[in-house]
Amino acid sequence: MDTYLALDMGGTKLLIGELDKRGNILKYKKYDSGYFNQQAALTIIKESLDDYINTVGWTKNKPIAMGVGLIGRVDPVQGIWLQIDPSRSQPIPLAKELVDLYGIPCQIDNDVKSATRAERHFGFGQISKNFIYINIGTGIAAGFVVNGRQIRGSHFNAGEVGHTQVGVNVGIRCGCGRMDCVERIASGIGFDQCARFLNQQMETKLHIPTDSGERILVNEVFALSQKGDPLCVQLVENASQALANLIMNLVRVSDPDTVVLGGGIVSDGYMHSQILEKLNPTTIRFVSNGVVLTKLNPDFIGLMGAGAVAMNV
Numbered sequence: 607m608d609t610y611l612a613l614d615m616g617g618t619k620l621l622i623g624e625l626d627k628r629g630n631i632l633k634y635k636k637y638d639s640g641y642f643n644q645q646a647a648l649t650i651i652k653e654s655l656d657d658y659i660n661t662v663g664w665t666k667n668k669p670i671a672m673g674v675g676l677i678g679r680v681d682p683v684q685g686i687w688l689q690i691d692p693s694r695s696q697p698i699p700l701a702k703e704l705v706d707l708y709g710i711p712c713q714i715d716n717d718v719k720s721a722t723r724a725e726r727h728f729g730f731g732q733i734s735k736n737f738i739y740i741n742i743g744t745g746i747a748a749g750f751v752v753n754g755r756q757i758r759g760s761h762f763n764a765g766e767v768g769h770t771q772v773g774v775n776v777g778i779r780c781g782c783g784r785m786d787c788v789e790r791i792a793s794g795i796g797f798d799q800c801a802r803f804l805n806q807q808m809e810t811k812l813h814i815p816t817d818s819g820e821r822i823l824v825n826e827v828f829a830l831s832q833k834g835d836p837l838c839v840q841l842v843e844n845a846s847q848a849l850a851n852l853i854m855n856l857v858r859v860s861d862p863d864t865v866v867l868g869g870g871i872v873s874d875g876y877m878h879s880q881i882l883e884k885l886n887p888t889t890i891r892f893v894s895n896g897v898v899l900t901k902l903n904p905d906f907i908g909l910m911g912a913g914a915v916a917m918n919v
């Protein structure tokens with residue numbers, strides 16, 4: 607049986623696993639991955655792969671291909687990891703380096719684009735050729751599948767929809783230079799920034815850490831919001847309206863029949879129900895399969911995405 611080696615590199619954790627061609631995860635191991643630049647990340651990738659091979663090993667034969675999902679901008683054609691963000695740009699020919707080291711053909715891609723590939727191959731892509739996958743986690747980004755093909759753009763930068771304004775005004779400047787990008791309102795980072803900003807005017811029982819390295823817990827915001835906590839009610843109202851507006855705007859762009867949501871902010875279903883209440887029926891009338899949560903396990907969609915990258919699907 608042919609298998610594929612998958613590596614999902616997030617900001618704080620790294621998953622390595624072996625998958626079969628249906629996307630079933632046969633074995634996996636989790637590693638810490640705190641890093642600040644691509645060179646440091648490369649060292650972590652190599653050390654973790656070496657450990658995986660020594661401690662977990664192959665299920666049977668050596669995998670026939672390897673796929674890697676990475677944050678930032680990735681050229682999947684040349685196999686080059688271009689940058690983490692505009693301030694951290696250190697292009698690395700990662701695919702070639704890994705082929706040379708491990709002797710396994712290697713493909714790489716951006717993490718949300720990889721997750722979209724998992725959705726396309728193992729998830730809603732089985733019933734839809736026109737869908738949008740929106741990842742709402744630490745940040746916000748989307749993958750567009752139009753007529754069965756995934757949109758890439760001229761610089762592999764399509765789908766960075768977190769940096770669009772959606773008519774919800776809080777007064778927070780984004781790192782990209784614009785005000786109130788949806789990522790600053792409805793992502794993990796956004797909830798934290800809005801809580802700190804609006805806390806000056808509103809009462810709350812929410813724990814807001816003073817240590818700048820720590821973020822508020824979004825689950826706590828959801829629980830307090832349901833109890834009527836004024837700040838948390840406002841945070842959920844802003845974020846769900848922002849996401850509903852984002853979804854409706856994107857639906858008008860590519861005319862999908864399915865919108866799939868994934869990522870830590872929506873995984874428990876609470877935000878999903880809040881968003882659904884705010885969608886205008888006329889705007890989403892052709893989204894016949896609905897605005898739905900991914901059916902792929904949110905903890906492993908990145909690893910399955912890296913598997914899809916390995917399969918080159």
Ligand SMILES: [Zn+2]
Nearest residue numbers: 769780782787
């Ligand atoms: Zn922005």
